Amino acid sequence: MSRTSNRTNGDVIRDFLSVADLLEEPQLAQLYAYLAREEEATVQELMDALNLAQGTAYTYVNRLVDAGVIEATTDTQPRIYVARNIDLTVTAADGAREYTITPVLIDAVGRRATNDDIDTYIDRHGIAGLATALTYAVDRERGEVTHRLMAEDLDISPLAAEMILQALRPVVHEHFDIEVSGASIADIEGVDRDVVGDDA
Structure with missing residues (x-):
């Protein structure tokens, strides 16, 4: 596994595990992909666009924030979220x-x-x-x-x-x-x- 940017090994491993979650759970991948396409969105906009219940939307957003693949750009409510660019090269076993x-x-x-x-x-x-x-x-x-x-x-x-x-x-x-x-x-x-x- 390699990473296109210069990062420490811990960051690369964290990045890989974060991306692995996206690849394992299509709903998380959908949310990330929507943010990547639209550039930014609030939780309400994600709920409307992806037909998510409020609790589910907040759970997914919090998981992706914790994973480091999306981030809030504002501290005020409603928070606006953006996707971080992912570009991770993986070599199979x-x-x-x-x-x-x-x-x-x-x-x-x-x-x-x-x-x-x-x-x-x-x-x-x-x-x-x-x-x-x-x-x-x-x-x-x-x-x-x-x-x-x-x-x-x-x-x-x-x-x-x-x-x-x-x-x-x-x-x-x-x-x-x-x-x-x-x-x-x-x-x-x-x-x-x-x-x-x-x-x-």
Whole structure:
């Protein structure tokens, strides 16, 4: 595991554990992704946008503040919260797979709670597999790859490739201005197409 900025080992471990919570709990990922997209929000705005009960919203906000991935920008009520940028590069235990956890990937993970195709893909291929699929989804929206090419590269069925590409399409369009300037692999730093060790 490495971190793109110079931090002490304790900070890196804390950052990793904080991000691990986001990747394990789609509701937390949704809240973080909303703040990352909208730039700031109050708890009431989070409740309205994400259809959360008041107690749940405060619990999630407090957990993410404690984890250090969001912070309050005001001391007065209502407090306004912002997301801290996450850019954490992770190497899998086998050492062969590496990917970067960014707000875009966290947004995709957060959608597993409401999108069965993303949920199934993560169950079968893990977060590293989803990171790779996200890279292909960006390239697909730019007209550079097809679902068949993705399927061949990753040794999965064309149907599975098409389903995950369709499921990730809203994420890509939410975070990248494809029609005006396009997006590149560099826009999803560290997401490596060689992450293919997952079972089909």
